[in-house]
Amino acid sequence: MLIAQISDTHYLTDGTTLANQFNTAAAFTQLIKAIAQQPMQPDLILFSGDVGERATPEEYRTVGNALRALGIPVRIVPGNHDAREVMQAELPDMTGIESNHLCLFDDGFDIAIIGLDTSKEGQPSGHLCPERLDWLEHKLARVKDRPVVIFMHHPPITTGLDAMDRMGLVEGKDQLSELVRQHGKVEAILCGHMHRSIFGRFAGVPVQVAPSASHQIAFDLREKEPYRFSHEPAQYLMHLWSERDGLISHTVSVNTDYHPL
Template identity: 40%
Template sequence: MLIAQLTDFHVTVPGARVGGSVDTRANFDALVAYVGAMRPRPDLLLVSGDLAEAGVEAEYAHVRAGLDNLGIPYLAVPGNHDMRAPMRAALGPRTGSEAGHLGLAADLPGLRVVGLDTLVEGAGHGAIGDAQLGWLQDILGAGDGRPVLLVLHHPPFVTGIPAFDAIGLREGRSALEALLRGRSDIAGLLCGHVHRALVGTFAGHRVFVAPSASHQFALDLETPGSFRVVREPPQIALHRLVDGRLVSCLVPAAAAGG
């Protein structure tokens, strides 16, 4: 199974620009065209948050139309720019349906995808509350031994990038670590949020942070609050399970205007 991880679209309403300059709506349209032309085609798209910039209905309608047009199954978890109600209304079964969060679980041939909702609506940082942790414990407990990919927006570890650590996963990290440590069925964790590729470990498991499929931020290891857009290509991550192990690579995707 070939899985394409797409993250951090930040799709805006028509005419708006992220940071006053980035046309994320056009970038998303270019991304859809790129994914549609991929050969081999991905079997599944995993969207790891920040589908929308303001979290309003019109943004999600555009995202849904583009992803639906690809004809590839997709699943999505929310990021810190998303809002649960309009995201759920637009995406339906492609995101979670729990009463208080958008956690999701999907059983696929040889693989289980579990999406964890880390959204704190109106804030940049993430949190995993008791309800999500209890839900995740039940979901993992009901597994049948097949490998599990856990998808969440906020990386669960300290990245060393001050701007993003300030809006990292503030609550529930220790409880999540205790829940995952020692499990043999976790193939890996997939995250977004940082607009840059990162690889790390958490609870003894591999974590892959994919860069944005729209625009990247400069790697600033010193300056708090630095979110400077740089001219680097949008990228998507491709994942496969090979001999039971997760193998990942990055692929540049065309932006609007090249």
């Protein structure tokens, strides 16, 4: 099974640029082109949040139409720039809906997919409240004998990017660790938010943070330094899963053109 993971497009309409530097709409167009040109098409696209910058209906509508045109199933969880109500209204076929959050569960693929909504509207940091953790425990129990991928926006690890780590997952981390360890078959936790390709471990499980499909944040491990944008290439991840080898992940540049020999 091949899974494309995209993240942090921060889509803006009407040609507006982000921070007067980044044309996120143009970057998204390139992303769609890059995925469409892949010689092996993904079976599934996981979108780990921050779909739009301002969370307007137009942003989600435009992104959704472009993704649907690929003809590939898409599953999305919100990031801290997203708005649940607007996202669910415009992307009902791609999001979950569980009372007050947009967690999702899909066991129709070779590997079970669980999307965690870590957003707390009005806050840049990530939160897993007791309600969401109870939901996760119930869903993990449903697939107790199957391999699982969990995807969410905020990483549960400390990456060393101080300013971004302070906006990471700040609530529910210990309980999440316990649930992941209890299940024992979580293949990976896939995240976004950091605007860099980062790999680590949490609760004995690989954590893979997707870079932004638009713009990156500069690599800087100094404490108390503000984050800065970087003009490094837009990228996304491709995850190849098999029962024999587990999850193998590749970082792919958006601006790569594929020319069959």
